[in-house]
Amino acid sequence: MSAEFADQQVIKRLLHDSRTWVFVGLGDNPERDAYSQARLLQGRGKRIVPVHPAAEEVLGERGFASLAEVPGEIDVVGIYRRAEQAGTVVDEAIAAGAKAVWMPLDVVDEDAARRAREAGLDVVMDRCPGVEWALRR
Secondary structure (H helix, E strand, O other): OOHHHOOHHHHHHHHHHOOEEEEEOOOOOOOOHHHHHHHHHHHOOOEEEEEOOOOOOEOOEOOEOOHHHOOOOOOEEEEOOOHHHHHHHHHHHHHHOOOEEEEOOOOOOHHHHHHHHHOOOEEEEOOOHHHHHHHOO
């Protein structure tokens, strides 16, 4: 993967200026990466919104079964699903009016990332929010 979707200015802006992060794939399992990353960002003042088919409450936040159900403004959609499912989530993020999508480590779909960018969203791909946050301390 090229550095095209790892722009350091975009990463910095998303980590520091965003308020609401929707985590697609976030369930109430502390062993999962989505859970640890959501907890980390929540601890740094971000509002997290879980999106999972079970629509369960996670980290004290109401869960939703789909991205389309999430009310209000969405700054960043974290795609904690398999890479082959990222394209569908990107399309849903575009439809929901999200400002950005973040695909964590090993979630790579360059076609979906380009679609998101062409729709005006910021895109970060194959990067860990926690690692990127630590690099900026």
